[in-house]
Amino acid sequence: MSQHATSLPPTTAPAAPASSVAAAPKTPKAPTAPTTPTATELLGFVRRTAADRELIASLPLDPEGRTWVRLDGPGGSEAWLIGWPPGTGTGWHDHAESQGAFATARGTLTENALAVRLPASGWKTLELADGVDRSRRLGEGVGRAFGRHHVHEVFNDSPDTHAVSVHAYYPPLPLIRRFSRTGAVLRLEQVERPEDWQ
Numbered sequence: 001m002s003q004h005a006t007s008l009p010p011t012t013a014p015a016a017p018a019s020s021v022a023a024a025p026k027t028p029k030a031p032t033a034p035t036t037p038t039a040t041e042l043l044g045f046v047r048r049t050a051a052d053r054e055l056i057a058s059l060p061l062d063p064e065g066r067t068w069v070r071l072d073g074p075g076g077s078e079a080w081l082i083g084w085p086p087g088t089g090t091g092w093h094d095h096a097e098s099q100g101a102f103a104t105a106r107g108t109l110t111e112n113a114l115a116v117r118l119p120a121s122g123w124k125t126l127e128l129a130d131g132v133d134r135s136r137r138l139g140e141g142v143g144r145a146f147g148r149h150h151v152h153e154v155f156n157d158s159p160d161t162h163a164v165s166v167h168a169y170y171p172p173l174p175l176i177r178r179f180s181r182t183g184a185v186l187r188l189e190q191v192e193r194p195e196d197w198q
Contacts, residue, residue: 037075039145042101050105078172089155103143107163113152
C-alpha cells in the first residue's frame with residue numbers, strides 16, 4: 001500500500017500587517033465519522049489492491065493450502081490478501097450481514113453462487129429451487145461486488161497455477177456460515193466466528 005507524505009507547516013508564521021484587525025478565533029470542526037463503504041467502493045479497493053504487484057508478490061504461498069494476510073480496508077472494512085494453490089477452494093459459505101467484493105490478482109478463480117436469500121436462522125437443511133445457480137470465472141484484474149447474505153463458493157480449478165485474490169467486507173465479518181451441498185439440498189454444517197480465522 002502506498003503512503004502519502006504530508007508537508008510540514010512553516011516554522012514561523014508570516015507577520016500580520018500592522019493595520020490588520022485581529023480575526024475572531026475559528027471554531028474547531030467536529031471530527032467527521034468515517035463513512036460506511038459501499039459495495040462499489042469495496043470493489044474499487046480490491047481492484048486497486050489487486051493491481052499492486054509488489055503487495056501481491058509479498059504474499060507467502062503454500063503449495064498445500066491457502067494462505068492469507070490481513071489488510072487495512074477502506075472505512076473500517078475487513079480486507080484479506082489470499083493465496084490459492086491449484087485445486088483449493090472455500091466450499092459453500094456466506095458472510096452473514098456483510099457486503100463485500102473480491103478481485104483476482106493472479107491466475108483465475110471460479111465462483112459458483114446462489115441467486116437466493118437464505119433464512120438468517122432456524123434451519124439446517126433447505127431444498128433449492130431450479131434456476132438459482134450462477135457461475136462465473138474471474139481472471140486477473142476481474143472483480144465483483146456482492147450484497148449481504150451472498151452464498152457462494154470460490155475455487156482455483158487450475159491444475160498447476162497458484163491464484164491470488166483480494167477480498168473486502170463491511171461490516172467486518174461477524175461470522176461465516178459453512179454449507180454442504182448435494183444436488184438441490186443445502187445443509188448448514190458449521191458457523192465460524194472471527195477468532196476461528198484471525
